[in-house]
Amino acid sequence: KESSVESFPPPQELLTPLRVPQKTLLGPGPSNASPRVLAASALPLLGHLHPEFLQIMDEVKAGIQYAFQTRNELTLAVSGTGHAAMEAAVVNMVEPGDVVLVAVHGLWGERCADMCSRNGAEVRTITKPIGQNFTLEDIQKGIEYHKPCMFFICHGESSAGVLQPLDGIGDICHGNDCLLLVDSVASLGGTPLYMDQQGIDILYSGAQKVLGAPPGASPISFSPRARGKLARRKQKVPSFYFDMNLLSDYWGVGLQKGQPRKYHHTGPISSVYALREGLAKLAEEGLENCISRHQQNALLLHQGLQDMGLELWVKDKSARLPTVTVVRVPEGVNWKDVASYIMNKYSIEISGGLGASAGKAWRIGLMGHNCTRDNVELVLRALKDALQHFGVRVQ
Ligand code: PMP
Numbered sequence: 001k002e003s004s005v006e007s008f009p010p011p012q013e014l015l016t017p018l019r020v021p022q023k024t025l026l027g028p029g030p031s032n033a034s035p036r037v038l039a040a041s042a043l044p045l046l047g048h049l050h051p052e053f054l055q056i057m058d059e060v061k062a063g064i065q066y067a068f069q070t071r072n073e074l075t076l077a078v079s080g081t082g083h084a085a086m087e088a089a090v091v092n093m094v095e096p097g098d099v100v101l102v103a104v105h106g107l108w109g110e111r112c113a114d115m116c117s118r119n120g121a122e123v124r125t126i127t128k129p130i131g132q133n134f135t136l137e138d139i140q141k142g143i144e145y146h147k148p149c150m151f152f153i154c155h156g157e158s159s160a161g162v163l164q165p166l167d168g169i170g171d172i173c174h175g176n177d178c179l180l181l182v183d184s185v186a187s188l189g190g191t192p193l194y195m196d197q198q199g200i201d202i203l204y205s206g207a208q209k210v211l212g213a214p215p216g217a218s219p220i221s222f223s224p225r226a227r228g229k230l231a232r233r234k235q236k237v238p239s240f241y242f243d244m245n246l247l248s249d250y251w252g253v254g255l256q257k258g259q260p261r262k263y264h265h266t267g268p269i270s271s272v273y274a275l276r277e278g279l280a281k282l283a284e285e286g287l288e289n290c291i292s293r294h295q296q297n298a299l300l301l302h303q304g305l306q307d308m309g310l311e312l313w314v315k316d317k318s319a320r321l322p323t324v325t326v327v328r329v330p331e332g333v334n335w336k337d338v339a340s341y342i343m344n345k346y347s348i349e350i351s352g353g354l355g356a357s358a359g360k361a362w363r364i365g366l367m368g369h370n371c372t373r374d375n376v377e378l379v380l381r382a383l384k385d386a387l388q389h390f391g392v393r394v395q
Contacts, residue, residue, distance in 0.1 A: 023343075024370070026379050027351035028158045028186065028324045030208035030215055031367040033274065034281065037213050041274040048267045056276050057251060057267070063279025064219040066287065067188060067211070068203055070195035074244060075221040076251040077275055079268050082185040082206035085218035087115055088242040089181055089202045092222075092230055093150055096120030101148035101178075103139070105164070106130050106157035107355035108183050116152075119238065124148065130356035131314050131326075133157075133164040136172065143176045149229070150179040150201075156187025159354040161314050161326030161363065163191055170199020179226055185209060188219075189282055190294035190323035190367065201226040207271070210294065210323060212368030213278035216271030241265065278368070297371050298322035301364065304380040308387070309395045313361050323371075325364045326357055330392055335362055341386040348382050 025032050033041075046053040057076075064075050078085045090112065094100060100121040102113040105128040117123045126142040128134055134153070143151060151173050155164055166182065173180040179201040184193055189210030195203045204220040207213040222230070222244065230237075230244055237243040248254055249262040282290055302312060302320065305327055313326035329335045335352050339362065342348050353361035364379060366372075387394050 022347065024346070024348045024375065024378070026365055026370060026375060027349045028354075028363045028365045029206070029367065031210075031212055031365060031370045033208075033212050033214055033278075034369040036281065037274050037277045037369075040277040041214060041270040043270075043273055045269050048269060049261060049263060053267070053269065053272075054252065054261060056272060060217075060272060060276050060279060061251065063276065063283060064221065067205070067219065067279060067282055068195040068221050069193070069197065069287070070203070070221050070223075072195070072221045072223055074227055074248060074253050075219075076247060076253070077207075077217040077272065078204075078220050078242065078247075079217060079265065079271075081208070081215040082183075082204070082218050083111075084242070085185075085204035085206070085220045086112065086183065087239070088220055088244070089204050090115040090119055091239045091242050092237050092244045093179065093181065093202060093226065094119040094121045095233055095235060097122065098150065099124060099146060099148045101126065101142055101146045101151045103134050103142075103151070103153040103164075104128075105133060105160065105162060106154065107159040108154040108157060108185075109152065110355070112152045112154075112181075112183070130160045131162060132316075133162050133319050136168045139169055140172050143172055143178055147176070148178050150181055152181045152183070154183040155193060156184065156191065156321045156323060158186035158321070158324045158363070159357060161312075161321045161324050162319055163187065163321040166193070166198045166200070170201075173201075174199060174225075179229060185218075186323055187321065189287070189290050190371075191321070192291060195221060195223075207275050207278060209365075210290070210368045210371075211275065211278035211282065212370075213274040214271060216268050217275045219275075294322045294366065294371050297366050297373060297376050298325060300373065300376045301325055301366060301380070304376065305383075307395065308380070308384055309393075313357060323365060323367050325366070326353065326361045327364065328361055329359075330387075333387070333390060333392055335359060337390060338362070338383070338386045341389060342382045345385070346378070346382045348379060350379065350383070
């Protein structure tokens with residue numbers, strides 16, 4: 001006998017077929033990917049440095065530049081979900097002792113503050129109650145008082161359903177020698193966003209919302225100003241995986257055509273195919289058309305919910321995020337019972353609140369492939385049925 005060690009038997013559950021039910025994902029993400037995107041992710045694997053794959057990476061880069069409306073050369077997809085892009089932004093920009101100002105009006109500001117402090121930043125915050133956004137005066141005062149080298153704000157606060165206007169923030173930041181970092185995971189493609197014109201220095205997003213691809217490869221872009229800060233770092237970027245200097249060599253940023261790309265890590269091949277198709281769909285539809293589809297369907301949903309006698313979390317109409325709608329749970333109703341009823345009967349996901357809205361709200365997402373008039377009608381019907389089932393009088 002070779003060894004006295006014996007392996008334990010294979011898990012029985014892996015000896016049965018994989019089962020994945022079909023669900024309509026109308027929560028804050030992921031949204032359902034279109035058949036075209038799913039088919040792309042099932043295509044044969046290529047090597048991560050094969051010329052055909054490098055070509056697809058270039059197409060993804062061009063697609064992100066279009067979606068972000070930026071000409072930034074340092075534009076790529078980080079391997080990982082939205083958090084990976086968020087972490088990549090922070091880890092490349094922050095050095096120990098840097099003062100970073102974070103706008104907190106929901107969960108995502110809190111997360112960014114946490115990431116910045118883990119990277120040694122002196123984190124300062126400005127805050128708003130969940131459901132409200134910041135005025136330019138709030139931001140100007142905060143920046144003049146704290147004198148940060150970077151300011152973070154979330155464009156689409158998916159925990160609260162709030163859309164933060166961005167016009168003018170870039171000028172305030174740049175007038176105070178400060179970089180502007182924006183989270184657009186939940187807003188990209190659903191509401192206007194112009195990275196270069198709005199003076200955004202670092203912008204990141206996710207694949208699984210409006211772009212309608214599986215989570216796994218996340219768009220990010222750095223302005224020349226942000227690249228200046230990266231070049232001036234006194235210390236190496238503390239993460240090897242997210243180091244934009246190394247990722248630039250893999251994505252061919254700054255390389256002449258034909259110059260060899262450098263292996264950094266194995267790109268998530270299938271996720272990159274899927275993201276390519278998500279971006280291609282956006283390019284075919286056109287950014288403006290995609291944005292107006294999201295805005296129109298959101299308005300229909302808002303109207304339908306209010307017609308039922310439900311209250312939207314965000315009072316100010318212009319501050320409502322089109323992609324994720326937050327609805328107050330009526331007195332005496334358990335949010336989870338309603339969401340479970342809708343899941344069991346209709347196979348539709350609507351989700352509960354997050355952070356300060358937890359237990360008090362539902363969040364309904366209409367994003368990408370899912371953002372259709374049919375889905376608006378479907379979710380309204382399902383919600384009405386569920387509320388009636390639990391004894392709520394619905395108009
Ligand atoms: N930021 C926002 C605004 C989000 O909505 C999300 C996802 N819910 C994230 C960041 C994090 O993305 P992920 O879950 O893909 O890591």
